[in-house]
Amino acid sequence: MIYFSLISMLYAVLDFIVQPYMHSYGAAYVMIMDLRNSVFEDYPIIGVLLVALLCGCYSLTIYSIAINFVYRFFALQREGRLRYFSGKKLVCWILIPILAAAGWVINNWIFLRPDSEKTEYLRSRAKEKYDLDIDKTSYTGGLYWRTDPYGNQYLSMKDMIGALGLNQLFAIPLVTIIYFGKKSYGKIKELLKQGESEYSKQLQIQLYKALVAQVF
Template structure:
């Protein structure tokens, strides 16, 4: 095991452990300390945390390396692993990581749709009730499965294997014959120095970009519209409690995705979590080869930063929502015999709940 491989293994192991802790903590807080007005939004938060846990588990199993030299290829080392004699199963597990990544993006966009409907107070939350809620939860896995199927069309082939052999050995000390991978080179150079594009690889990459674009558009669209509604809650006669709860939930949701000007305080580092740990590494790795950029360290960086995302993602909700933050900190206050903080809840019989 090379030095880079060893470092990557321990980073993935630590990330897996802490991802289980942070996401399980959030699930427990949602179940035991959710404000009464949250309604079905509790199910979505637990659902998202479970996807993050699954993503962390599969990411640990894969230990992905990203090759971004005229290509976008995800490589899984099989040597001395349980998958060494089962490359077909390893190929499917590798595909599951891409599916869970896309599913996570779709779940975030669904959360923004829910928050917008809740803020509208026009009865549209009925679309998130009963069987319809199950359909919303199933959709990310269906769409992620479609993305996985498309990506796996770029499976191993002899030409790609031979092009990878030297670099994988020199950079990561990996034997390409003992790996599984998905992806392909975008282009090759012929004997005359001309760039020959791999139409299949480029087309599939564009499809993946498009699939990511739809949920990102929904996040921006519903996020901006929700922010405008929240700014007018007090002027519309909403109580301070309702306004504060809606604002906390919205800030936590935005902090899980990306930074939007004036939505979250500028010194809130949590707004940078998905921007630097998820979107930028993947976009750079996918796009850099189109511009002739070779990023030798991309395989380590991109393979590591998204690994940390499931660990950090639950923290905005835990610390930005008063009920969860107080319950979390009170646990440690009890251990050290400190005074506990109690969340004050105002029941408003004339106000609609945000749940159906």
């Protein structure tokens, strides 16, 4: 929980700095940072990194929640599997969200960073919707359908790879949460049969509800 709290604080700080605009328009989906009147106005590349790091913090959060679900299930099993969260093994669990976040940041940086075609595609819409000068912003995101020099539309594989990479990284903790959440709920329902008191069952239900609430 201390680890999750530290991640949440980092997430909040980055969110305060970036103050992102989440924008979906036509064939594009982007997260935009307004650089006007900020210390990053002359350093848009740093703004791109900050936006990518903010996405990485989301990954940190969801992966740490998934690990909490694993820990809660092992605790309910009471078969000694909590030993997997002790000593050096705990370091491995801590590293999983960090590595996943690094994957998100690298994916955004390589596949979803700004380019001229994407910028021009967003220019009028960003001005109309948010009164943003797209040349004074940083963003990451995909433009999935692009136009070649002959006016023909084609599917951008680079942007699709970036989107698929994020989806795969997101699917792992999501499946983990659903699987271990379901297994934990089943264990809680069996507590009375195992000789546990009603008080113990209600306590475990409260802890379970708190964990589920973190997901939302």
